[in-house]
């Protein structure tokens with residue numbers, strides 16, 4: 001009997017053979033040499049595999065946050081395994097995580113509207129992790145939207161977007177997001193010039209009315225929020241500003257933004273004019289903007305020195321000139337990346353249409369500024385520093401140098417070469433090329449581990465290639481992107497792995513040591529995850545209720561394996577219904593979903609989270625709702641009905657009973673099953689408590705969860721026995737069945753704990 005129950009228990013919980021028995025496995029007879037021959041692998045391939053393969057249960061050393069391009073999301077993956085771990089939705093809805101579906105996240109997307117318009121995509125470009133003293137700290141992450149233009153704030157405590165701010169003056173941007181060394185400000189520089197405030201002027205007045213700008217968003221670390229009211233911008237000439245970087249150490253307090261199309265050319269092929277691409281690359285040089293942001297932040301506090309556009313402080317060009325906030329220096333034509341070296345003294349610029357990278361010395365720039373030594377002024381009166389007075393070195397690298405990332409090795413930088421499809425490793429102090437490697441193909445950005453910080457971690461580099469062409473199995477004309485992992489630990493770079501990424505064109509990525517990230521396992525009970533605060537409408541099991549106020553119905557619901565409470569919600573046609581649901585689980589990874597048919601509802605409820613689905617019940621009918629995460633063996637039974645009664649509907653006075661009827665014999669049978677099951681549970685519990693399970697926090701958490709389930713089992717047992725005493729066999733049988741469900745869950749968790757203890761070698765105490 002014992003074994004029959006055990007078998008049925010194990011089968012029901014879907015964990016047959018776990019922990020208590022072993023199934024025979026046939027060992028592969030193939031040797032390593034045979035596998036190599038069969039798959040055509042070389043020794044080099046095996047070495048690359050050994051450097052990247054991550055066995056089950058093992059974790060990655062670094063975590064990469066890649067822009068998700070046009071998807072408006074962020075892609076999170078591990079290095080060296082290149083295994084994708086998560087997509088974080090920022091500017092666009094994402095159903096699995098309920099982002100853009102629950103009322104809490106809809107509010108964030110509401111704030112993301114541009115001039116009252118909903119933007120249904122996002123052109124994410126450059127993610128940046130918060131820094132403390134110039135090093136990545138893993139607390140928050142920012143990402144920009146080039147098109148809209150917006151900045152999203154993601155909490156790395158739970159990997160959820162918590163805020164989106166819309167730039168009040170720019171029409172498009174590109175040079176964001178870059179943070180200052182203590183994340184005081186998040187830098188967002190314009191791209192295509194426009195009328196500040198998104199107003200109108202004819203293109204014939206481009207030189208006079210069109211402008212660029214850099215916005216410095218004030219970040220409040222304690223609140224984890226950007227403060228628009230404490231942010232400001234600096235007006236710039238219409239030079240099509242591009243990428244930016246913040247100074248560090250010696251150059252702390254300054255920021256650098258390059259540009260292309262300093263020609264201020266306006267195309268018009270249809271008018272017979274040469275296209276933008278010709279007019280914007282006519283001159284040999286564009287301008288690097290050198291901005292004293294620390295001083296600018298002080299100037300912005302003087303109301304006499306700013307103009308207010310859309311409630312936002314903007315420092316006009318004439319103030320920047322008189323206060324000495326902005327300087328220009330020529331840079332080779334159409335540059336792309338501008339990257340400040342770890343020691344803060346060098347600014348490396350890749351001149352896209354030049355074969356060389358230019359290394360500027362901050363010391364020299366500062367000397368020119370302090371000495372008032374300028375080559376002249378631009379048409380707007382901004383002082384220009386002569387290139388020779390600012391340059392440290394120019395180093396020929398190859399065709400199409402774009403972006404730069406720094407190594408942990410002194411003076412070593414890696415630059416992507418777009419046209420050559422290569423990465424150049426070179427010494428920016430001495431000005432010499434050290435190594436080159438081919439990538440596949442047409443590399444844009446590249447990312448080295450913590451390569452933008454004061455203390456780069458080295459080890460790996462990832463090439464973010466614009467074209468994949470022939471690298472992967474064909475999937476139609478639209479190819480996946482190709483992120484290529486390169487080993488940079490030795491003198492020669494070695495290509496290790498190709499990862500296809502099928503989610504938008506990822507522009508830039510940032511990589512942080514995994515141990516710096518300390519994400520939550522579960523939320524504090526009843527948390528609104530989109531704000532991080534306690535949800536006012538969260539309820540505990542036992543306190544669920546349905547409150548009607550006129551045509552407003554609020555359902556205070558809980559979700560726990562494997563039922564929602566309440567399960568039947570009856571409303572009238574036309575009612576406004578709010579489901580506020582709290583996942584009452586404390587167990588790791590026990591997420592429930594909540595979907596309502598027809599009404600476009602899908603929530604994700606991680607343990608402890610409270611989220612709201614709002615619907616207008618304007619279509620009468622009986623709509624099933626159910627859990628969308630496979631949370632337990634009884635997941636399919638995690639269901640309910642939203643009954644929307646047609647206007648004027650009257651239920652018959654004596655409705656017939658639904659479903660099947662049960663007898664005393666049914667009750668006795670179920671009762672016996674429960675008693676037998678308890679014996680199995682007792683044996684598992686006895687085993688677990690004979691070990692030092694408390695020494696393994698994951699096992700201790702499972703035991704705590706199992707104990708909870710057994711408490712619920714006891715409550716159901718008491719109800720069953722209560723109804724049996726009244727000879728109500730219907731309710732007695734069903735409550736006995738519920739008692740058994742809780743036992744099954746407890747057993748499932750108990751066996752998982754036992755298995756974990758075995759795996760980690762925690763044996764019974766003698």
Ligand code: CUA
Nearest residue numbers: 627629631635
């Ligand atoms: Cu809860 Cu499936």
